[in-house]
Amino acid sequence: MPISKIKNIVILILLVANIMLLVLLIPLARQRQKQQAQAQEALETLFTQAGVQLNAGQLPDTRPLYTLEFTPDDSGALPAMQALLGEMVLMEHDSTRYIQTYSSAVGSCQLSRGSVLTAKLQNQEPVADLTKDLSGLLVRMGLEPAGVSAPQRVRAGVYRLTAVQQMLEVPVFTAAVTATYENNILTELEGTLYFDTTDLVRTDDVIGCTAADALVAFLGSRDTLGWVGATVNEVEQGYCRADTASAAVVRLVPGWAIYTDTGDFWVNGITRMVSPLVW
Secondary structure (H helix, E strand, O other), X not given: OOHHHHHHHHHHHHHHXXXXXXXXXXXXXHHHHHHHHHHHHHHHHHHHHOOOEOOHHHOOOOOOOOOEEEOOOHHHHHHHHHHHHOOOOEEEXXXXXXXXXXXXXXXXXXXXXXXXXXXXEOOOOOOOOHHHHHHHHHHHOOOEEEEEOOOEEEEOOEEEEEEEEEEOOEEEEEEEEEEEEEOOEEEEEEEEOOOOOOXXXXXXXXXXXXXXXXXXXXXHOHHHHOOOOOEEEEEEEEEEEEOOOOOOOEEEEEEEEEXXXXXXXXXXXXXXXXXXXXX
């Protein structure tokens, strides 16, 4: 048999196989869509009966997130401090080696082993866009910003805004810094940032809960929380830091931030425990 005929037969077989596979997949996709619509309707009904407004059709897809751990290395913060304070940086440890102080001609920054930093800056150049400047600073420090809030006026000429760090393409709600600008000049930086995550590991195979499960847990904790709101505006998947036996070890637990008309809350994706979201 000529090779051309064999090729045509093979192509025909592959085409028929693809058509059969498509015929099988279309009903499954429609069934999944129907089940999803039914689940969204049931969730909305549950919240409506509780007197809470929720648009379940706008819930984000759930990513498979696991509990993570890492131990930041002191040396990992140096490039970030050089981006913040300039190349000529002097580093000193306190007597307990728990706090490092970085200093240069343009300011100083204290960084604890728990990744909490406080920076005082001077001789900075004025900037036109505060949000863009803070986002760019985090990038130069080797971090990924998940988002930057709009500037909030403190007093005449003084504004504050907050940037949240991102890891594995989702925000870490407990890794955020607040920047203070006076007359469009950065003067202070305070919060928590994780600079060295090279030894990031998964602690187990338990996947965090879905957005729907988190919302049900939130609604069930309404009385305990003392929440008197009437609207869930948005939910967002991400990480929060959990307690560990050692302050040097950072454990990040997956879960959901729930933004409402009267406050923000955190649902632990592993335990389903609900608590106010503290930035």
